Amino acid sequence: MTSSTFSAPTAGLAHVSVDAAGDVSTTPPTVAATPVAAARDVSIEDLAAKIRAGDRSTLARAITLVESKKPDHQAKARALVQALLPHTGRAHRVGITGVPGVGKSTTIDQLGANLTAAGHKVAVLAVDPSSTRTGGSILGDKTRMAKLAVDRNAFIRPSPSSGTLGGVAAKTRETMLLCEAAGFDVILVETVGVGQSETTVAGMVDFFLVLMLPGAGDELQGIKKGVLEIADMIAVNKSDGDNAVRARAAASEYRAALNIMAAKSATWTPPVVLISGLADQGLDAMWEQVEIHRGKLTASGEYAERRRVQQVEWMWSMLEERLMQALRHDPRVAGRLGTLESGVRDGTVSASLAVDEIAGLLGI
Numbered sequence: 001m002t003s004s005t006f007s008a009p010t011a012g013l014a015h016v017s018v019d020a021a022g023d024v025s026t027t028p029p030t031v032a033a034t035p036v037a038a039a040r041d042v043s044i045e046d047l048a049a050k051i052r053a054g055d056r057s058t059l060a061r062a063i064t065l066v067e068s069k070k071p072d073h074q075a076k077a078r079a080l081v082q083a084l085l086p087h088t089g090r091a092h093r094v095g096i097t098g099v100p101g102v103g104k105s106t107t108i109d110q111l112g113a114n115l116t117a118a119g120h121k122v123a124v125l126a127v128d129p130s131s132t133r134t135g136g137s138i139l140g141d142k143t144r145m146a147k148l149a150v151d152r153n154a155f156i157r158p159s160p161s162s163g164t165l166g167g168v169a170a171k172t173r174e175t176m177l178l179c180e181a182a183g184f185d186v187i188l189v190e191t192v193g194v195g196q197s198e199t200t201v202a203g204m205v206d207f208f209l210v211l212m213l214p215g216a217g218d219e220l221q222g223i224k225k226g227v228l229e230i231a232d233m234i235a236v237n238k239s240d241g242d243n244a245v246r247a248r249a250a251a252s253e254y255r256a257a258l259n260i261m262a263a264k265s266a267t268w269t270p271p272v273v274l275i276s277g278l279a280d281q282g283l284d285a286m287w288e289q290v291e292i293h294r295g296k297l298t299a300s301g302e303y304a305e306r307r308r309v310q311q312v313e314w315m316w317s318m319l320e321e322r323l324m325q326a327l328r329h330d331p332r333v334a335g336r337l338g339t340l341e342s343g344v345r346d347g348t349v350s351a352s353l354a355v356d357e358i359a360g361l362l363g364i
């Protein structure tokens, strides 16, 4: 009723001009609209402080900010990550890969539960740019990590629902830093062992674990040599029950395969262990290897060097991503990109000619 009096600016002004104390009477309705919006805009300092205090909902909101495609959100996310940077870097970053169904989620769930029981705080991140295409993967992971999902000392975050691998990976890196600032001292990054994603994840962790299935014979034939090259350890999963014998045979085949390959590090020979994520067998011994690796490579200086190299690689991959984004939205080429692309597709324009023209339009 009275609000309608204030809704028209003229009414408010008229009111002030009549009453000497008019500024007071106009205050409630006019001013209300603006500060509410401003209050929603929490400052970087507040966000950073809450994250450092381990506030889970703020952490989740900050990750959403990191994943946002809006330029103002991205700028805020960058400022937040920068503000938190001094409080990052203390976690053990472990990547876990393997073919679909090898038992990554099951193993992470059990390993994570063992680690939180031992006093660690565990964050689980996923790099899976294909998850929207394949459907239930994200939900699947959530339900398959039943133990961690209800563990106060664990935090599970699926990968963004869309984007290029580079984009998803960039978000995962920043998410990892936020989790570290929030006090998580173990970060487990799950990625499905197909395509490029395992190389990308290996480039952001301290230790890269490859899970394999028993029954190596066939698998060894099909396995990408590249995966063995980036592995810091191979764990033959599902080594329980009837699989035990086959798992042992598989393990010796992997040992032999690793032996004939050039070592990734002078200090570390990737071990091959037998585990069962489901039955919680061999997981403690497996984690012990991760700890030994950290000790040895810290002593040799490789641990810190690996992180330095990764940081520089990260800078370049972010720059590439940013430049490509800028290029796609650049008004100088906007009108030509589509036409050139279809020309290249139907063979009327050569790819190199198209690149020449685009570069020419951009003056590069």
Ligand SMILES: Nc1nc2c(ncn2[C@@H]2O[C@H](COP(=O)(O)OP(=O)(O)OP(=O)(O)O)[C@@H](O)[C@H]2O)c(=O)[nH]1
Binding pocket: 098, 099, 100, 101, 102, 103, 104, 105, 106, 107, 141, 144, 192, 237, 238, 239, 240, 275, 276, 277, 278, 279
């Ligand atoms: N016997 C046995 N089964 C297992 C083990 N680990 C996982 N499984 C089973 O294997 C199936 C796949 O396990 P997940 O943990 O979902 O595998 P994943 O590698 O995360 O699969 P994606 O995320 O789809 O790539 C499930 O039915 C698990 O119960 C194990 O150690 N032993």
Ligand SMILES: [Mg+2]
Binding pocket: 104, 105, 106, 141, 144, 190
């Ligand atoms: Mg999984």
